[in-house]
Amino acid sequence: MASIKNPATEALAPFEHMSKSDTILLRKRLVGESCKLFFRSDPLKIVRAEAQYMYDEQGRAYLDCINNVAHVGHCQPDVVAAASRQLAVLNTNNRFLHDNLVLCAQRITDLMPEPLSVCFFVNSGSEANDLALRLARAHTKHQDVITLDHAYHGHLSTLIEISPYKFRQIPNHKQADWVHVAPVPDVYRGKYRESEHPGEDMGALYAEDVRRLCEKATAGGGGVACYIAESLQSCGGQVVPPPNYLREVFRHVRAAGGVCICDEVQVGFGRVGSHWWAFQLQGEDIVPDIVTMGKPMGNGYPVAAVVTTRAVADSFRDTGVEYFNTYGGNPVSCAVANAVLQVIEDQKLLQHAQDVGDYLLARCRELQGRHSLIGDVRGVGLFVGIELVVDRTTREPATAEAQHVLSRMKDESILLSSDGPDRNVLKLKPPMVFSKQNVDTVIEVLDQVLAELADEHADLEPEHAHQTNGKTNGILAH
Amino acid sequence: MASIKNPATEALAPFEHMSKSDTILLRKRLVGESCKLFFRSDPLKIVRAEAQYMYDEQGRAYLDCINNVAHVGHCQPDVVAAASRQLAVLNTNNRFLHDNLVLCAQRITDLMPEPLSVCFFVNSGSEANDLALRLARAHTKHQDVITLDHAYHGHLSTLIEISPYKFRQIPNHKQADWVHVAPVPDVYRGKYRESEHPGEDMGALYAEDVRRLCEKATAGGGGVACYIAESLQSCGGQVVPPPNYLREVFRHVRAAGGVCICDEVQVGFGRVGSHWWAFQLQGEDIVPDIVTMGKPMGNGYPVAAVVTTRAVADSFRDTGVEYFNTYGGNPVSCAVANAVLQVIEDQKLLQHAQDVGDYLLARCRELQGRHSLIGDVRGVGLFVGIELVVDRTTREPATAEAQHVLSRMKDESILLSSDGPDRNVLKLKPPMVFSKQNVDTVIEVLDQVLAELADEHADLEPEHAHQTNGKTNGILAH
Numbered sequence: 014m015a016s017i018k019n020p021a022t023e024a025l026a027p028f029e030h031m032s033k034s035d036t037i038l039l040r041k042r043l044v045g046e047s048c049k050l051f052f053r054s055d056p057l058k059i060v061r062a063e064a065q066y067m068y069d070e071q072g073r074a075y076l077d078c079i080n081n082v083a084h085v086g087h088c089q090p091d092v093v094a095a096a097s098r099q100l101a102v103l104n105t106n107n108r109f110l111h112d113n114l115v116l117c118a119q120r121i122t123d124l125m126p127e128p129l130s131v132c133f134f135v136n137s138g139s140e141a142n143d144l145a146l147r148l149a150r151a152h153t154k155h156q157d158v159i160t161l162d163h164a165y166h167g168h169l170s171t172l173i174e175i176s177p178y179k180f181r182q183i184p185n186h187k188q189a190d191w192v193h194v195a196p197v198p199d200v201y202r203g204k205y206r207e208s209e210h211p212g213e214d215m216g217a218l219y220a221e222d223v224r225r226l227c228e229k230a231t232a233g234g235g236g237v238a239c240y241i242a243e244s245l246q247s248c249g250g251q252v253v254p255p256p257n258y259l260r261e262v263f264r265h266v267r268a269a270g271g272v273c274i275c276d277e278v279q280v281g282f283g284r285v286g287s288h289w290w291a292f293q294l295q296g297e298d299i300v301p302d303i304v305t306m307g308k309p310m311g312n313g314y315p316v317a318a319v320v321t322t323r324a325v326a327d328s329f330r331d332t333g334v335e336y337f338n339t340y341g342g343n344p345v346s347c348a349v350a351n352a353v354l355q356v357i358e359d360q361k362l363l364q365h366a367q368d369v370g371d372y373l374l375a376r377c378r379e380l381q382g383r384h385s386l387i388g389d390v391r392g393v394g395l396f397v398g399i400e401l402v403v404d405r406t407t408r409e410p411a412t413a414e415a416q417h418v419l420s421r422m423k424d425e426s427i428l429l430s431s432d433g434p435d436r437n438v439l440k441l442k443p444p445m446v447f448s449k450q451n452v453d454t455v456i457e458v459l460d461q462v463l464a465e466l467a468d469e470h471a472d473l474e475p476e477h478a479h480q481t482n483g484k485t486n487g488i489l490a491h
Numbered sequence: 492m493a494s495i496k497n498p499a500t501e502a503l504a505p506f507e508h509m510s511k512s513d514t515i516l517l518r519k520r521l522v523g524e525s526c527k528l529f530f531r532s533d534p535l536k537i538v539r540a541e542a543q544y545m546y547d548e549q550g551r552a553y554l555d556c557i558n559n560v561a562h563v564g565h566c567q568p569d570v571v572a573a574a575s576r577q578l579a580v581l582n583t584n585n586r587f588l589h590d591n592l593v594l595c596a597q598r599i600t601d602l603m604p605e606p607l608s609v610c611f612f613v614n615s616g617s618e619a620n621d622l623a624l625r626l627a628r629a630h631t632k633h634q635d636v637i638t639l640d641h642a643y644h645g646h647l648s649t650l651i652e653i654s655p656y657k658f659r660q661i662p663n664h665k666q667a668d669w670v671h672v673a674p675v676p677d678v679y680r681g682k683y684r685e686s687e688h689p690g691e692d693m694g695a696l697y698a699e700d701v702r703r704l705c706e707k708a709t710a711g712g713g714g715v716a717c718y719i720a721e722s723l724q725s726c727g728g729q730v731v732p733p734p735n736y737l738r739e740v741f742r743h744v745r746a747a748g749g750v751c752i753c754d755e756v757q758v759g760f761g762r763v764g765s766h767w768w769a770f771q772l773q774g775e776d777i778v779p780d781i782v783t784m785g786k787p788m789g790n791g792y793p794v795a796a797v798v799t800t801r802a803v804a805d806s807f808r809d810t811g812v813e814y815f816n817t818y819g820g821n822p823v824s825c826a827v828a829n830a831v832l833q834v835i836e837d838q839k840l841l842q843h844a845q846d847v848g849d850y851l852l853a854r855c856r857e858l859q860g861r862h863s864l865i866g867d868v869r870g871v872g873l874f875v876g877i878e879l880v881v882d883r884t885t886r887e888p889a890t891a892e893a894q895h896v897l898s899r900m901k902d903e904s905i906l907l908s909s910d911g912p913d914r915n916v917l918k919l920k921p922p923m924v925f926s927k928q929n930v931d932t933v934i935e936v937l938d939q940v941l942a943e944l945a946d947e948h949a950d951l952e953p954e955h956a957h958q959t960n961g962k963t964n965g966i967l968a969h
Binding site: 028029030031033036037039040042043044045046047048049050051056057058059060061062067080082083087088090093096097100101102103104105106107108109110111112114115116118119122130131132133134136137138139140143144146147168169170171173179182183184307308312313314315321326327329330332333334335336337338339340341342343345346 | 506507508509511514515517518520521522523524525526527528529534535536537538539540545558560561565566568571574575578579580581582583584585586587588589590591592593594596597600608609610611612614615616617618621622624625646647648649651657660661662785786790791792793799804805807808810811812813814815816817818820821823824
């Protein structure tokens with residue numbers, strides 16, 4: 014404590030215990046540096062939040078376009094009340110019967126297509142995906158996993174192995190022999206581009222790669238335990254797979270004796286607007302064997318789940334190994350999840366996400382018409398990506414420009430982030446209460462920031478051409 | 492919902508939404524059967540809890556001797572208030588600066604010996620142990636893990652591999668080649684028994700097996716990444732390692748280039764009474780490289796942590812891979828952890844655990860004097876095991892008798908459980924507010940139940956001798 018000034022000697026904001034500089038100092042000293050801050054050079058200290066707004070220690074409000082965990086809005090009063098009420102009454106493990114758990118299981122399975130009827134409750138999307146792999150392996154008695162390039166499925170050892178988004182960063186990482194990486198079904202920048210395959214069934218084309226990996230896994234002796242993918246790839250760059258993709262993938266994977274896992278941790282619970290789950294965008298006939306869900310489920314409270322079929326759950330039971338998760342499905346986490354579901358229904362947030370999302374996409378496309386830096390606009394509901402490119406023909410990623418945009422948006426009190434392998438895709442995944450007026454604000458500021466960038470480019474051309482790797486750009490250093 | 496009766500037609504308890512039979516029905520239908528209930532044939536529906544008491548739907552109170560998660564007592568008011576207050580203000584991820592996180596890191600590292608100064612916050616003990624393995628491997632660049640027989644370190648894929656308690660149950664499970672299983676340092680029933688090695692340094696003897704496994708791991712090419720063990724083995728049967736054990740183990744493991752992980756998920760936060768952490772029982776000079784903690788940390792709220800040295804944390808940072816845990820270290824979980832620590836201090840619960848624990852051990856030993864079924868009594872603070880044996884000489888485990896005792900104790904409104912590979916060790920790990928009066932109640936009832944058992948045995952001897960495997964026993968079927 015020696016270096017921390019006495020809080021009484023400084024003017025602190027409500028909810029503050031120390032000055033921002035002291036928070037930074039302690040964080041640097043006491044928290045692993047692998048845990049990164051947003052806006053590293055000038056991080057934000059957020060002391061309170063409400064709905065789609067976050068407030069720093071000086072009372073400045075930021076419009077939150079990125080916190081998909083605060084699904085029904087930061088500190089939503091019904092959710093807070095449900096948690097607080099239950100915390101005061103009972104919070105114990107699921108080896109005791111409790112109504113909240115079975116009611117939550119009932120609500121969630123009621124939102125799923127028919128054979129998906131059995132729940133396992135866990136604490137995080139990572140725990141959910143890890144359990145999904147255990148279920149798949151127990152059911153198929155196969156070992157191998159087919160995953161997508163640039164995928165991220167969680168921070169656990171086994172999940173890092175199936176997350177190229179992470180493992181490609183590890184020096185000398187040897188891809189596990191049970192992992193097979195399929196191309197991202199990204200028709201804009203992926204292996205097969207719509208522009209180069211006009212009129213083709215892009216879904217079938219991408220699925221064909223999965224079929225080949227199934228053959229390889231079978232020939233290798235591991236067999237296909239599962240295909241796992243986010244229904245819409247998030248960290249991979251806000252990718253919406255082409256029609257027919259999951260239908261064809263599921264067919265190939267099941268023919269090889271594998272099961273199909275849809276990771277809805279980031280995109281579930283109505284974010285896509287037209288449906289509760291993003292896999293449903295691919296057709297009413299698309300039914301995974303296992304669905305994982307997390308982030309939005311507890312609006313910030315750690316609760317997540319795996320939903321599967323009776324057949325898969327029974328195979329897992331038949332291994333004879335009890336599955337015990339200390340907090341999974343406890344009365345508080347289920348009270349919270351039930352409250353979140355109730356708010357989504359009461360406030361008709363699916364319809365809202367569809368309306369606002371459509372408006373957001375339309376306004377982004379308008380911007381695309383004015384700014385050549387925007388190569389692609391894609392998404393569905395309140396899951397939107399704006400891909401920045403240096404050149405629309407070569408599609409060279411505008412990585413540095415994207416980082417500059419984020420920084421400028423923050424100056425203008427708008428929280429945005431970027432993702433994708435080249436970090437050039439601006440991503441919007443705001444709390445579901447995001448309004449059309451919020452969209453107007455974002456578009457207006459983004460328009461202005463992109464115009465500034467275009468001006469700076471125009472001023473400097475042609476002497477300062479872009480670095481070809483798109484990673485550095487002289488102007489942005491200023 | 493078809494099969495669920497209208498709640499209005501039945502008399503339901505406060506906090507009940509449906510009758511117990513309907514809860515059971517829905518649970519069976521909608522929750523994976525791998526998730527087991529306590530007292531399967533007649534499970535408990537618990538609707539509220541307070542301090543060391545749990546209440547069923549009929550208002551019946553049970554004395555809770557098993558829920559170590561409810562560390563400072565079920566629904567402890569200060570902890571509930573801290574959670575509720577913070578939930579209403581801000582609950583977001585640790586990419587934003589927040590005082591609760593750094594204050595929590597400071598409190599925890601202040602309770603650790605010197606070089607353990609860097610925290611990572613996660614949601615569960617499982618997530619903590621998985622991260623500990625990632626840290627160990629990143630730091631040592633080795634792969635192999637030395638674990639204890641009967642160990643349980645969590646429900647995740649990688650942790651099942653190092654948990655013989657679980658993997659030995661899986662049909663045809665092939666032990667991973669990077670896993671090495673050392674004998675449990677159990678001087679009562681283990682590989683080396685105190686009775687057979689009078690006067691020997693039992694710690695050094697058991698550690699010698701670890702040394703041999705280090706040699707094997709090194710020769711095999713994987714190298715020793717880490718030794719991981721609970722500081723006191725819980726599921727393995729409430730085992731207290733002999734003096735000098737960790738000192739010798741740490742010496743061997745470090746000589747092989749590995750790091751030492753103490754899993755304090757079940758036994759940390761002052762349960763042992765004399766110290767905050769159970770590894771400290773082995774001496775002030777015993778300093779692990781990584782400590783994991785969980786269950787008691789949030790008193791039921793999902794929060795857990797990994798504490799390590801700057802050197803290990805920096806090795807992990809140097810892999811270049813960000814570690815992001817959605818809820819880990821959020822303002823609510825840290826508010827809760829800080830409140831738990833404050834309650835432990837304010838109520839002097841370490842001293843209390845030591846006083847009540849000493850009394851509990853003394854009274855158990857008194858019982859041991861009267862009941863030959865009790866083969867061993869061991870423990871420290873409020874972590875106690877009573878090992879039941881059919882015969883004190885052969886030490887044949889009294890598994891069926893133990894199950895009978897649990898069932899009879901439940902009839903008498905006392906919640907107890909059993910563990911160990913033979914499920915013959917009655918384990919007590921109650922909320923830390925457990926009183927001497929509670930001890931008297933438990934001892935009195937246990938005395939009576941053991942007397943009944945002895946009477947039944949006496950009545951039936953000699954015609955009905957024990958089954959030699961100790962798994963079935965005619966009388967207990969009645």
